[in-house]
Amino acid sequence: MDALNILENAIRKIDKESRTRFKETFDELNRNIKDMFPKLFGGGHAYLQVIGEELLSTGVSIMAQPPGKKNTNIHLLSGGEKALTAVALVFAIFKLNPAPFCILDEVDAPLDDHNVSRFCELVKSMSNEVQFVFITHNKITMEIANQLLGVTMYEAGVSRLVSVDVDEAVEMAESA
Numbered sequence: 001m002d003a004l005n006i007l008e009n010a011i012r013k014i015d016k017e018s019r020t021r022f023k024e025t026f027d028e029l030n031r032n033i034k035d036m037f038p039k040l041f042g043g044g045h046a047y048l049q050v051i052g053e054e055l056l057s058t059g060v061s062i063m064a065q066p067p068g069k070k071n072t073n074i075h076l077l078s079g080g081e082k083a084l085t086a087v088a089l090v091f092a093i094f095k096l097n098p099a100p101f102c103i104l105d106e107v108d109a110p111l112d113d114h115n116v117s118r119f120c121e122l123v124k125s126m127s128n129e130v131q132f133v134f135i136t137h138n139k140i141t142m143e144i145a146n147q148l149l150g151v152t153m154y155e156a157g158v159s160r161l162v163s164v165d166v167d168e169a170v171e172m173a174e175s176a
Contacts, residue, residue, distance in 0.1 A: 019055045025096070026050070026060070032092035033062070040084045040091075040118055043067030062089060079110035084119070091122060094130055104134040108141050116140045 030048045037046035044067040052058035064085045065071040074082060087107055094102060104123075108116050116138055123132055124144055136142060148164040 015056060022055050029092055029096050032095045033088055036088040036092045036095070036122070037064065037085070039122055040088050040115075041066050041081075042118060044069070046085065046088060064088075080112060080115055083107060083110045084115060087119065087122075091126060094126065098129045101131040101133060104132060104136075106135055106137075108134075108136055108138045111138075113140060120144045 026048065033046050033048060038044055044065050046062060046064040049061045049063055050058045051061055062074065062085065063071060064074065064077065064081070066077070066081050066084075074085065077085065090102075108119055111119060117140060120141055120143075123134075126132075134141060134145075142148060146166055148166060150162045150164075151159050152162055153159055
């Protein structure tokens with residue numbers, strides 16, 4: 001009975017600590033997404049919302065309202081709006097707990113040029129804390145890179161890696 005009481009007390013203590021940590025992390029992440037979303041969209045707002053009452057078993061929903069639109073289900077947003085909302089969430093998480101690097105694969109593909117520019121500005125501002133590796137075909141996104149790596153097929157079936165240090169290329173162009 002004593003062992004059972006000790007275990008039950010330990011479980012209650014762990015549950016209480018877990019609820020507290022979840023709530024603190026959730027609130028900070030919510031503040032971050034409220035900050036990131038308007039930067040990416042040039043306005044609007046977004047926030048996170050818990051779905052259930054019990055914090056340890058609840059779900060989390062993201063509510064997004066791009067500028068000029070009503071708050072709707074995420075499924076009613078365009079592909080670009082969904083992509084920017086996801087980027088806002090990922091960047092909000094990175095702001096909460098920065099990793100040394102982040103790989104972004106064709107995140108800018110569904111975006112128009114105006115949204116790509118805002119996306120690039122945010123990547124540049126966050127690159128002081130996080131090293132970004134992005135896979136893209138978008139010229140606007142490529143312009144912010146310090147190092148470009150490309151794959152080309154000079155001969156049929158033979159891929160080659162091409163590397164360009166952007167700063168070095170600019171120096172060479174200016175000296176020529």
